[in-house]
Amino acid sequence: MGLIVQKFGGTSVADADRIRNVARIITETYRRGHQVVAVLSAQGKTTDELITQAAQINPKASKREMDALLATGEQVSCALCAMAIEALGCPVVSLTGWQAGVQTDAQNGNARIRKVDTERIQKELDKKSIVIVTGFQGVNKFGDITTLGRGGSDTSAVALAAALHADLCQIYTDVDGVFTADPRTVSGAKLLEEITYDEMLELATLGAQVLHNRSVELAKHYNVNLEVLSSFTGDPGTQVKEVVRRMESSHVSGIAVDKDSSRIALVGLKDEPGIAFKIFSMLAKRGINVDIILQSIGRDDTKDISFTVEKGDLDAVKSVLEENRDSFHFDHMDINDNVAKVSIVGAGMINNPGVAAKMFEALYNANINIHMISTSEIKVSVLVDLQEADRAVQSIHDMFFSREEDD
Amino acid sequence: MGLIVQKFGGTSVADADRIRNVARIITETYRRGHQVVAVLSAQGKTTDELITQAAQINPKASKREMDALLATGEQVSCALCAMAIEALGCPVVSLTGWQAGVQTDAQNGNARIRKVDTERIQKELDKKSIVIVTGFQGVNKFGDITTLGRGGSDTSAVALAAALHADLCQIYTDVDGVFTADPRTVSGAKLLEEITYDEMLELATLGAQVLHNRSVELAKHYNVNLEVLSSFTGDPGTQVKEVVRRMESSHVSGIAVDKDSSRIALVGLKDEPGIAFKIFSMLAKRGINVDIILQSIGRDDTKDISFTVEKGDLDAVKSVLEENRDSFHFDHMDINDNVAKVSIVGAGMINNPGVAAKMFEALYNANINIHMISTSEIKVSVLVDLQEADRAVQSIHDMFFSREEDD
Numbered sequence A, B: 001m002g003l004i005v006q007k008f009g010g011t012s013v014a015d016a017d018r019i020r021n022v023a024r025i026i027t028e029t030y031r032r033g034h035q036v037v038a039v040l041s042a043q044g045k046t047t048d049e050l051i052t053q054a055a056q057i058n059p060k061a062s063k064r065e066m067d068a069l070l071a072t073g074e075q076v077s078c079a080l081c082a083m084a085i086e087a088l089g090c091p092v093v094s095l096t097g098w099q100a101g102v103q104t105d106a107q108n109g110n111a112r113i114r115k116v117d118t119e120r121i122q123k124e125l126d127k128k129s130i131v132i133v134t135g136f137q138g139v140n141k142f143g144d145i146t147t148l149g150r151g152g153s154d155t156s157a158v159a160l161a162a163a164l165h166a167d168l169c170q171i172y173t174d175v176d177g178v179f180t181a182d183p184r185t186v187s188g189a190k191l192l193e194e195i196t197y198d199e200m201l202e203l204a205t206l207g208a209q210v211l212h213n214r215s216v217e218l219a220k221h222y223n224v225n226l227e228v229l230s231s232f233t234g235d236p237g238t239q240v241k242e243v244v245r246r247m248e249s250s251h252v253s254g255i256a257v258d259k260d261s262s263r264i265a266l267v268g269l270k271d272e273p274g275i276a277f278k279i280f281s282m283l284a285k286r287g288i289n290v291d292i293i294l295q296s297i298g299r300d301d302t303k304d305i306s307f308t309v310e311k312g313d314l315d316a317v318k319s320v321l322e323e324n325r326d327s328f329h330f331d332h333m334d335i336n337d338n339v340a341k342v343s344i345v346g347a348g349m350i351n352n353p354g355v356a357a358k359m360f361e362a363l364y365n366a367n368i369n370i371h372m373i374s375t376s377e378i379k380v381s382v383l384v385d386l387q388e389a390d391r392a393v394q395s396i397h398d399m400f401f402s403r404e405e406d407d
Helices: A016-031 A046-057 A063-087 A119-126 A152-163 A197-205 A213-222 A275-285 A311-323 A347-351 A354-365 A386-402 B016-031 B046-057 B063-087 B119-126 B152-163 B197-205 B213-222 B275-285 B311-323 B347-351 B354-365 B386-402
Strands: A003-008 A035-040 A092-095 A102-104 A113-116 A130-134 A137-139 A145-147 A168-173 A194-196 A226-230 A238-241 A254-258 A261-270 A290-297 A302-310 A332-336 A339-345 A372-376 A379-385 B003-008 B035-040 B092-095 B102-104 B113-116 B130-134 B137-139 B145-147 B168-173 B194-196 B226-230 B238-241 B254-258 B261-270 B290-297 B302-310 B332-336 B339-345 B372-376 B379-385
Touching: A003 A016, A003 A152, A016 A035, A016 A063, A016 A130, A016 B046, A035 A063, A035 A119, A035 A152, A046 A063, A046 B016, A046 B063, A063 A092, A063 A130, A063 A137, A063 A145, A063 B046, A063 B063, A063 B092, A092 A119, A092 B063, A102 A152, A113 A152, A119 A130, A130 A152, A137 A152, A152 A168, A152 A213, A194 A197, A197 A213, A197 A238, A197 A254, A197 A339, A254 A386, A261 A275, A261 A311, A261 A339, A275 A290, A275 A302, A275 A311, A290 A372, A302 A311, A311 A332, A339 A386, A354 A379, A354 A386, A379 A386, B003 B016, B003 B152, B016 B035, B016 B063, B016 B130, B035 B063, B035 B119, B035 B152, B046 B063, B063 B092, B063 B130, B063 B137, B063 B145, B092 B119, B102 B152, B113 B152, B119 B130, B130 B152, B137 B152, B152 B168, B152 B213, B194 B197, B197 B213, B197 B238, B197 B254, B197 B339, B254 B386, B261 B275, B261 B311, B261 B339, B275 B290, B275 B302, B275 B311, B290 B372, B302 B311, B311 B332, B339 B386, B354 B379, B354 B386, B379 B386
Parallel strands: A003 A035, A003 A168, A035 A130, A092 A130, A102 A137, A168 A226, A194 A238, B003 B035, B003 B168, B035 B130, B092 B130, B102 B137, B168 B226, B194 B238
Antiparallel strands: A102 A113, A137 A145, A226 A238, A254 A339, A261 A302, A261 A332, A290 A302, A339 A379, A372 A379, B102 B113, B137 B145, B226 B238, B254 B339, B261 B302, B261 B332, B290 B302, B339 B379, B372 B379
16 A cells, blocks of 8 residues: 556547546556556647647747647546546546646746645545646746646656655556567567666667656656556556666666667868867757767878767758858768667676677677767667668667577 | 727637637737737637537536536637737737636536636736636636636626726627627617617526626626627627617617527416415525516416426426425416517616507517516516517517617
């Protein structure tokens, strides 16, 4: 018996039947003697439909009004879910972000939660009510509605779990949990029972798309026990926690692929101090996120710098570089948006130098060329041709998971 | 230059084009130098669609959750309208009921406005912003969202106009204003330039369906100058105020028809004191609204009592009367739900006894039988057969409006 926060995404509440299913999961948890706070996203495509409506009226609408508009999506799904729970005979109350005390900064469209004032939720829990809270939204100090941006509902759930000192935060989704690789494309992908926050963070950042990294960071910071599981099967999913028990031999917990990368190479840069600083501070000022960076010696007192950015940022990068060409003196720019980043992640990697070599071996065996390499304490990423990406993941996965590990 | 509250109904904001039209009306008013607070209903059929969704999930959903659900409709239309105004280059902010300080009692689904805390609206007006406020909703003292029931957005607009001491409250709708009769069914119906609150109240109650009577009562109480006008034509509509200037000869301002009446006659009631009290207090306890009451002497120490109720209440009335038949001792009950109530309304009527006679003359000329008659200081109502109703209205209208008045 304890306090459990349960989060349900848009697919889990897409229609009346699925809302009834979510209501069943919540009431079963409640009837086992737990206090339950459920955080819901908007139904299925609601948010996209609202964005389309807004675009018809004003493609450059202010973020404040976009937030006021979009926040209705979760209010609808939460009220409907509360009604479904009423029909199952349990006491319940739905609360919007402002009612639930979710206070954010004033950055409309991508607000950060500053504080959760749990008074109202606690009062409802004390009255033995199930509490349904709108995900993805809060209220700023001016009393305006804000939304949290991508992955916002996961973040709402973890923030509420932290503020309420919940025993567990369950993230219900449309997959069974966190896998060693994407089970839709990699044969033999295995469900992980446990994973550390840090590994999950690398996987979230690397495009595993199970949990948004903001929510994992928050869970790590407040030591919130997370579980990722399916709202359709009811089976146990993956626990995300600080330290996990794991067999000594298994150094890699997952393999992720990110097909949204492009590589830019600046060839023949004049070799003078501060050149890298100039380039990357200029890109940072424009809000462009640079991922892998690689610098190599060129010929005749020049050097080359290569880096990757999201495909969506490519045009902005090109224009920033062209505009400032005079201050850089590079020879030419080489752009390749036909690449993908494949990464292995594992907390045990740091003490096992053989892991990276094994990854390269798998790619060599599959005859896949590596364009760039980047490593951190718990991951190794390589850039390969986009059309080789799936085969790369499969061959690496086969190497680490489908046969006995023997290093 | 002054403060104007403008209210737009669901038809006026039904789609993107109409929202743009509403935004144009608002910004034109603003650019003429006025402060503008606009109150909007939900778009077209939104509320009905949300009710349908709720019914699929729980036909007996609590009113609290219904209100949380329905309140999203106005939040959407207001955010979209604010975006349309942004596109026209004016400063604007949309506010929900709770943000706008609309405080109500706790009666979900049919809440009454207790107070409007205008601080936030005033702050936005001081910043030269146009303010868009969700109609139909408020917040109770527990911080829960409430809705105001039928005609709620009119009431919101008038309450805001009263609290802000607005110079004018314009109710934009899909008709040109208040007519001498329903222009869709009565030929020669004329637009009224002015009408008194009391006349408007009688017309609203009598089924003219232009303004909800709660909003007119509120306007009368706080002496809010109302104007009813079309959001499509931009032409001047009808002013609703305390005293109107009117030609001495025109005693009747409008004719209304209510096809939702049924007549019940209790024949052969024992003629003893308190019998009417017993019957009507019993009906009042069940929340049944009785309209016209008529008592006449019967035969042999008995009397007859006839009265009208809304058709929807007929079954409840029958069962109340049958259950209590022992305490009344009536002979038999006669029910006629094939009737309509036709009324003439006019503040000048009280000093002109000839007005009622002229109405009866019109009906006599048209060979229409009168079942019941009821009069007040500013109206005369008659009950006629349902199938004669439209002809009755037309003949009365011809008598008072389409030819020279000569009494």
